[in-house]
Amino acid sequence: MKMNDNSKNALGEILKQQRLRMSLTLRELTELSGVSASHLGRVERGERFPSASILRRIAKPLGFEEDELFTLAGYLSPQPPGIAEAHPVYSGRQLDPYVAKVLAEEPIEVQRAVLGILSMLKSIARSLIKENP
Amino acid sequence: MKMNDNSKNALGEILKQQRLRMSLTLRELTELSGVSASHLGRVERGERFPSASILRRIAKPLGFEEDELFTLAGYLSPQPPGIAEAHPVYSGRQLDPYVAKVLAEEPIEVQRAVLGILSMLKSIARSLIKENP
């Protein structure tokens, strides 16, 4: 796979967002990780798929745990056998660890506001569906 | 590395021993894992180094935990911090339990989309601040 998969590129997006969140440039991440900036760029926009060793090198600079990144990349199955529930399971479904991590960095008011916005969006979506059958 | 490392080949040895312990032939392991026998053979005798996806596919058939094999291969640092705390606290802040509960009921794509929206709102907010000092 040359990874020209343009439609879905979850991993790249996540990596880019996290890099920006740490306000790092590709070059700075290169210095921290030893991975070339050109490659990092291609990975972020989904033109290359990062090998395990690459993930390992960029994990800590980006503030990820190694196994966290491996799981996001699909190298490791979610919920490794180690610890039963590191993250609580609500109503059969689960909160994505990455989402939890990012949201946890926001003040509580913002976290709550996010819920409000989500509920508004859902309501808007519902009324749109009624109009357009 | 073409893995012509003849002197020390820890991983290959381990894999071979474990395969024999399970009394599997290369071909049988191929059926269980979907990895070609020729490749498995080369990995065992150190002529190739297995990628993460290969390791993942042969882990369970050989009776290994995925992260165990990854660690043996050097992809994962030994003793990952996984066991730390059940409810990880990220960056000093914490995820509000109620927020976690509500979000956990949404599909993962929605959870991720929420992050995207949040990031857009923040960016809008920043630009508004720049305009109105």
Added chain:
DNA sequence: CTTGACATTTGCCATTTGGCAAATTATAAT
């Protein structure tokens, strides 16, 4: 507008991975 100093992307290519098929090497069974 232009220059300079960045950051990101692209072109190119050496290296590696991993599969298929053919060759070789065990292992039995007669």
Added chain:
DNA sequence: ATTATAATTTGCCAAATGGCAAATGTCAAG
């Protein structure tokens, strides 16, 4: 010993990774 049969190894090659250097994009200062 001599086939038959299964197991491993080798030759070859398509596909992918990841680095370097050059091209391109971005943006603030003059």
